[in-house]
Amino acid sequence: MNFLDYLASRWDNLLELGIEHAVVTIVAVLIATVVGVALGMVTYNRPRSRQLAIATTSVFLTIPSLALFGLFINVFGIGTTSVVVALVMYSLLPIVANTVVGLREVDPAIVESALGMGMSRGEVLLRIELPLAWPVILTGMRVSTLITLGITAIGAYIQGPGLGNDIFAGVSRLSSPNALNLVLGGTLGVVVLAVLFDLFYLLLNRLTTSRGIR
Numbered sequence: 001m002n003f004l005d006y007l008a009s010r011w012d013n014l015l016e017l018g019i020e021h022a023v024v025t026i027v028a029v030l031i032a033t034v035v036g037v038a039l040g041m042v043t044y045n046r047p048r049s050r051q052l053a054i055a056t057t058s059v060f061l062t063i064p065s066l067a068l069f070g071l072f073i074n075v076f077g078i079g080t081t082s083v084v085v086a087l088v089m090y091s092l093l094p095i096v097a098n099t100v101v102g103l104r105e106v107d108p109a110i111v112e113s114a115l116g117m118g119m120s121r122g123e124v125l126l127r128i129e130l131p132l133a134w135p136v137i138l139t140g141m142r143v144s145t146l147i148t149l150g151i152t153a154i155g156a157y158i159q160g161p162g163l164g165n166d167i168f169a170g171v172s173r174l175s176s177p178n179a180l181n182l183v184l185g186g187t188l189g190v191v192v193l194a195v196l197f198d199l200f201y202l203l204l205n206r207l208t209t210s211r212g213i214r
Helices: 003-009 011-043 047-062 065-076 080-104 108-116 121-158 164-172 179-208
Strands: none
Touching: 003 011, 003 179, 011 047, 011 080, 011 121, 011 164, 011 179, 047 080, 065 080, 065 121, 080 121, 108 121, 121 164, 121 179, 164 179
8 A cells, every 4th residue: 555545544543643642742832831931930030040940951851752751650650641741841941941041131121111110020020021032932832842742752652642653553563564654654744743833833923922022
């Protein structure tokens, strides 16, 4: 069976796996965004805490995914929970780093002007600094999403959801007629999701960022 015939015959299954893959990625990135932005807000103007936060999240990204998934099996068991927790860890660095960079790049004169108008430090952070840092933070989320899409596929090794199931199924039976099609189909699905997410972030940036700071 050629690849196009394979896609036509397994379209429903690929769509289902693709949706699972996207949902796991979205959940992990949303959790990482809440944690990462909060961590960046707390540490961006504290040099030692900032360095510690970035160094710690950098270490997370250096841990081999199969090793981390294997460790979490003992804690969370086989399946989606272990995959999501690992993905959150892998997603943190770009979000934390970009939150810190975005907040530190806000012009101090703007902050001083807002404080001079009677705004509290918390109000300045939430109403002035965060909106100005938003495009940079969004870029961190975009990078984290693309990283997570690839690692999610490896989560199939511990029975996680998504397109990795087809990829691992094909790898495990390379001598069978459809083995290559399984791998190519799963890989193509991940690539398509990456393109769709990238377009989504471009649109989100355009819709949520004022023209003056694009």
